[in-house]
Amino acid sequence: MKRLAFCLLLCGLATAVLAAQQAASVDRPPEPNFVFDDDGGKVQIVPADFSVPGPKKFHGGAVLESAQQVSIFLGSGWGDQQFRSRETNLLDVAANKENTHLGELQTHNIKTLRPSPQLEDFTNLSNSKVNDLTIQRKVSDLLQKKAIPAPTPGTVYLIFLAPGIDSTLGAHKAGVDYVAYHNFVNLEAGEIHYVVVPFHHDAQRHASAAARAFAETAMNPNGQGWF
Amino acid sequence: MMQHVRRCCLLLAVVLLAVSPALFAQCGVERWSVKTGTDPDAGLVNLNSFSNTTVASMRALTAPNPIPSNNRVSPTETTQWVINATLTQYKLEGDSDYHLILSDASGNTMIAEIPSPTCVGAGSPFFAGIQNSRSEFDARFTATTTFQTANIPVQVTGVGMFDFLHGQTGVAPNGIELHPVLDIIFNPTQTPAFSLSASPTTVSVAQGGTKTTTISTTVSGGFNSAISLSATGLPAGVTAAFSPASIAAPGSGSSTLTFTASSTATIGSSTVTITASGGGISHTATVSLSVTGAGVTTQILGNPGFENGSANIAPWSLTAGVINNSASEPPHSGSWDAWLDGYGTNHTDTALQQVTIPAGATAATLSFFLHIDSAETSTSTAFDTFTVQIRNSSGTVLSTLATYSNLNKAAGYQQKTFNLINFKGQTIQIFFKGVEDFTLQTSFVLDDVTLNVTQ
Numbered sequence: 060m061k062r063l064a065f066c067l068l069l070c071g072l073a074t075a076v077l078a079a080q081q082a083a084s085v086d087r088p089p090e091p092n093f094v095f096d097d098d099g100g101k102v103q104i105v106p107a108d109f110s111v112p113g114p115k116k117f118h119g120g121a122v123l124e125s126a127q128q129v130s131i132f133l134g135s136g137w138g139d140q141q142f143r144s145r146e147t148n149l150l151d152v153a154a155n156k157e158n159t160h161l162g163e164l165q166t167h168n169i170k171t172l173r174p175s176p177q178l179e180d181f182t183n184l185s186n187s188k189v190n191d192l193t194i195q196r197k198v199s200d201l202l203q204k205k206a207i208p209a210p211t212p213g214t215v216y217l218i219f220l221a222p223g224i225d226s227t228l229g230a231h232k233a234g235v236d237y238v239a240y241h242n243f244v245n246l247e248a249g250e251i252h253y254v255v256v257p258f259h260h261d262a263q264r265h266a267s268a269a270a271r272a273f274a275e276t277a278m279n280p281n282g283q284g285w286f
Numbered sequence: 287m288m289q290h291v292r293r294c295c296l297l298l299a300v301v302l303l304a305v306s307p308a309l310f311a312q313c314g315v316e317r318w319s320v321k322t323g324t325d326p327d328a329g330l331v332n333l334n335s336f337s338n339t340t341v342a343s344m345r346a347l348t349a350p351n352p353i354p355s356n357n358r359v360s361p362t363e364t365t366q367w368v369i370n371a372t373l374t375q376y377k378l379e380g381d382s383d384y385h386l387i388l389s390d391a392s393g394n395t396m397i398a399e400i401p402s403p404t405c406v407g408a409g410s411p412f413f414a415g416i417q418n419s420r421s422e423f424d425a426r427f428t429a430t431t432t433f434q435t436a437n438i439p440v441q442v443t444g445v446g447m448f449d450f451l452h453g454q455t456g457v458a459p460n461g462i463e464l465h466p467v468l469d470i471i472f473n474p475t476q477t478p479a480f481s482l483s484a485s486p487t488t489v490s491v492a493q494g495g496t497k498t499t500t501i502s503t504t505v506s507g508g509f510n511s512a513i514s515l516s517a518t519g520l521p522a523g524v525t526a527a528f529s530p531a532s533i534a535a536p537g538s539g540s541s542t543l544t545f546t547a548s549s550t551a552t553i554g555s556s557t558v559t560i561t562a563s564g565g566g567i568s569h570t571a572t573v574s575l576s577v578t579g580a581g582v583t584t585q586i587l588g589n590p591g592f593e594n595g596s597a598n599i600a601p602w603s604l605t606a607g608v609i610n611n612s613a614s615e616p617p618h619s620g621s622w623d624a625w626l627d628g629y630g631t632n633h634t635d636t637a638l639q640q641v642t643i644p645a646g647a648t649a650a651t652l653s654f655f656l657h658i659d660s661a662e663t664s665t666s667t668a669f670d671t672f673t674v675q676i677r678n679s680s681g682t683v684l685s686t687l688a689t690y691s692n693l694n695k696a697a698g699y700q701q702k703t704f705n706l707i708n709f710k711g712q713t714i715q716i717f718f719k720g721v722e723d724f725t726l727q728t729s730f731v732l733d734d735v736t737l738n739v740t741q
Contacts, residue, residue, distance in 0.1 A: 086377070086433050088453065097380025098314050100452025192381055195315040229380055230431055244316050245450050247355050282453050 085230040090286070095229045096242060097191045101282050102228060104237035105271045109264075115163075120283020123252075125170040125213035128152060128273060130177035133197065134221025136258070138181045142222055145262055149219055150177055152270040159267075160274030167285060169277045175208050190227045194218060194255055195244045202248045209248055215241075215276045216253040217269060226257040233257035238264065239272035243281060252280050313405035314381035319356050320363065320447055321465045322401050323410035327358035331445055333411060333468075336368045340504050341390040341458075343483045344369070344446070349460040353448050362446040367464060369398075370476060370506050373440045375456065378429040381405070384420070386467070387456030388442060395456040397449070398442050398464040406466075412445065415468025419444075422470050441474035442467055476507030480537050482562045482569040489573055491524070492648070493580040494549040499573055501560055502540040503533050510536040511565030517543065519558045521577055523551030526558065537564055543573075551577045581648055581740040586641055587716070591734045592622040605635045610731075618655040618699045618733035626720030627670060628729035630661065635730075637718040640679060641737060645711035649740035652687075652706050652716065655699040660728035662692035670721065670728035676706065677715040684714065692728045699733065706737065 087094055088101045091112035096102045130150055137143055153161055153171035164171060178201070198216060201207045207216065220226055226233035228240055234257065241254045254272040259265035278285040319325035344367070350359045358364050371388040374395070379385050382402035389395045403417045410416075423429070427436065433455065444464030451461050481504050491497040503513050513533040517526035524547045533539040543560070555576040562569050588601040596609045602624075610625035617623035626635035643650050662669050668691030676685045687704045706714075716737065720730040 085431075086455075093453075095455075096452075097312070098316070098383065098452075099377075099379050099385050099454040101454075190312060190380060192312045192315055199315060243452075245353065245355055246316070281451075 092286075093282075094231050094236065094240075097229055100242070102191075102240050102242045103275055103279060103282070103286060104228070104231070104240040105268050105275070107235060107238050109238070109267070109271075115278070115285040117285050118283045120279075121281050122167060122284045123169055123213055123215075123277040123280050125172050126153070126164070126215050126273065126277040127172035127211070127213045128174040129208055129214055129216045130174065131198075131201070131207060131216055131218045132177060132179045132221070133182065133218055134224050135181045135183045136221025136223050137179055137219075139222075142258075145265070146177070146179075146219075148262065148266055149217075149256075149269055150174055152217065152266065152273050155266055155270055158270040158274075160270055164274055164277055167278055170213075171277075172213060175214075178207050180206070188225045188227060189220065191229070191242060191255070194253065195246075195251075198244070198251055198253060199246050202246065202251075210251050214252065215273055216251065217273060218253060218255050219269070220255065220257045222258040224257065226255060228255075234259075238268035241272045241276040241280075252276050312381060313402070314383065316450060317353070317355055317447070318405075319407075320358060321399070322406045322416070323412035323445075323466065324407035325356050325358065327364065328411055330358060330360065330364040331366065331411065332364070333366055333415075335366065336443065337365050338368050338479055338506075339481050339483075340506070341369060341371050341388055341394050341396050342392070342504065343481055343502075344396055344462045345394055345458045345460060346483065346485060347460055347462055349448050349462070353450060353461075359448060362462065363448065365446055366443060366468070367446055368441060368443050369464065370439070370441050370474065373436045373438050373442075373472075375433045375435055376423075376427060376429050377433045377455075378431050380431075384423055384429045384467075385455070386442070386470075388440070388464075389456075394458075396458040396462060396464075397454060397456050398444055398467050400467045400470075401465075412466050412468060415443075416466045419467045419470050422472075426472055439473055441469075441471040441476075443469035478505070478507045478509035478565060478567075480505045480509050480513060480562070480564070480567065480569065482560065482571045484543075484560060484571045484573050487571075487573055488576075489545060490576045490578055491545050491547045491551075492578050493523075493547050493551050493553070495581070496544055496546045498542050498544045500540050501528065501543050501562070501571070503537055503562055505537040509565055509567075513537045513562050513564035515541055515543075516561050516563075517558050518561065519556060520545075521552045521554065521556045521575070523548040524575070524577060533562075533564075545575060547577050549580060553577050553579060583649070583738050583740045585736045586643075586739050587639055587735055587737045589639075590736050591617070591620045592624050593620045595622055601639050603636075603638050605637075608635050608637060615657070615659075615729055615731045617731075618657070620733075623731050623733040624718075626672065626718065626730040626732065627722040628727045629722060630725055630727035631722070632724050633722045635720045637732060638677075638715045639735075640713060640715045642713040643706060643710045643737075643739060644741060646741050647707060647710040647739045649738075650706040650710060651738045652704045652736070653701060653738070654735040655701050655733045656690065657699045657731040657733075658690060658692070658695045658728065659697075659731075660692040660695040661726040662695075662728055663726075665693065668693050669723045669726065672730040673719045673721075674702070674704070675717040675719070676709060677717050679713045679715065681715065684709070690730070692726075695728070699731075
């Protein structure tokens with residue numbers, strides 16, 4: 060029995076050391092609220108504590124002229140009625156009364172268009188790890204199947220992950236390091252701007268994270284705009 | 287039994303420590319087929335030849351726009367490049383690539399990536415090379431998910447690939463990478479060599495005109511020799527001249543290549559081959575040369591010599607009393623001129639004309655004749671001034687071309703010319719302003735104002 064306990068202790072120690080090593084050695088870009096994604100690019104996140112680094116500055120790059128939300132509710136967890144009822148509040152984050160970023164978009168002359176109809180994809184992803192490459196591949200598949208509208212210059216795909224899906228971005232974890240992030244990828248269909256919003260137990264924070272990442276996509280779609 | 291359990295636990299712990307970063311490893315998405323050689327153009331890459339180049343030369347390439355997601359941009363992405371550089375940092379990315387940062391002696395960087403062979407699709411012509419370079423790298427370093435510093439000379443062979451700019455660490459400004467890397471040699475024994483490049487690589491020259499491109503050479507591996515330059519494949523009626531004619535030893539430098547087209551040069555496109563030879567080595571580079579018809583030059587100002595007289599000064603806007611045909615200040619040609627100031631009191635006269643320089647202009651030259659006479663005697667103080675400005679259609683000053691004064695007084699007219707090509711595609715005001723102080727007159731007499739535009 061002692062030996063078994065020793066073994067379990069050793070395994071636990073190994074896992075803890077591993078986690079500590081990973082946490083301590085994560086590279087980060089110098090810009091606050093930016094992290095490296097799974098193929099080395101810089102990505103702006105909404106940090107888990109919702110902190111704001113300070114007044115935004117313009118860095119000379121692209122800014123969207125308009126932004127249109129296309130919602131994708133991803134994962135079988137959304138099929139559960141207690142969670143599905145939350146979708147209504149997430150379908151138009153720009154118009155959400157809790158959205159404090161709408162004024163910021165107006166200041167930068169970014170129009171918010173009526174959202175496109177949403178998609179529910181109840182693929183069973185519960186209890187699975189989903190990193191940014193999985194998201195990119197999923198969006199690519201959905202576009203190829205024409206399950207979601209083709210991108211226009213203002214399209215922002217908002218991917219709401221169902222409860223139970225474990226989202227990672229590079230070496231970073233949802234809930235610990237971020238509550239949402241936005242990124243872009245170039246596919247056959249063109250340049251795709253997307254936001255990933257892991258499930259948050261607090262509905263208000265869930266909507267706030269989505270609204271902020273949506274606004275940051277519009278103001279900083281390629282990492283050189285306003286941030 | 288317990289011993290067996292303990293062994294299993296120990297094994298599990300070791301495995302967890304060793305392989306956990308790779309547990310959730312995945313393959314990339316963006317341009318992944320091009321990055322790993324499963325795109326339809328992969329067969330266009332000539333794996334039987336190499337082109338030596340440098341980090342600086344790769345960074346100087348023009349990035350395509352748009353970048354095709356599933357096809358190659360020739361020749362950069364269909365060429366197997368060899369670069370001698372310093373490996374400064376490396377990292378294992380989430381898409382399983384080894385991300386290498388290559389740096390030259392000036393600190394210019396670019397990225398080279400070694401994909402995981404498990405992410406390379408069947409049939410990729412690069413599979414063996416990727417497997418090879420991955421093994422070579424693993425034999426020397428252990429890449430982890432954190433950047434590690436190396437600072438070791440390397441010779442990297444790989445296929446060119448323009449990546450999208452995502453703020454990657456070490457990325458070249460044009461996004462060029464070696465992706466995939468097919469071979470990597472650490473601490474290579476360098477053989478003397480040089481590389482050759484032209485910038486721009488596309489030149490258009492009009493009949494009767496000249497155009498230049500810059501030919502550059504960069505040496506490596508202790509190369510030390512003069513490099514001679516020559517051009518072949520010129521179309522009839524076009525000559526090429528290098529300045530300097532050769533690059534002096536040790537062989538790094540540049541030469542301006544001037545194409546001169548006669549008025550009867552053959553119109554059309556041709557590929558001019560630049561050959562550089564020195565130290566027993568020859569390299570070639572190509573320049574795409576097109577000869578176009580001679581440009582047509584048109585004078586676009588209205589009423590240039592003010593010869594419409596006082597009855598119709600348009601399209602000029604002149605202050606009162608400026609239009610003149612008196613013998614006191616005779617014109618440069620014709621009967622009329624614009625006489626600004628000459629009162630000997632505080633006074634300002636202006637003359638302006640608004641005009642649009644076509645966006646397609648290749649030359650735009652403003653010219654006018656100016657005569658200044660003055661009762662001022664100072665040889666050091668500009669009491670009365672005449673300013674030539676370019677303003678936008680709202681009157682905002684875009685540029686002050688020149689200011690003259692009583693210090694420039696002279697008998698007769700003097701011609702002044704200014705290059706306005708920087709204002710092509712804009713509607714501008716040609717604006718002249720004469721300002722006189724309270725005493726001793728200065729007359730600024732303007733005539734034959736032209737703006738010749740070549741398209």
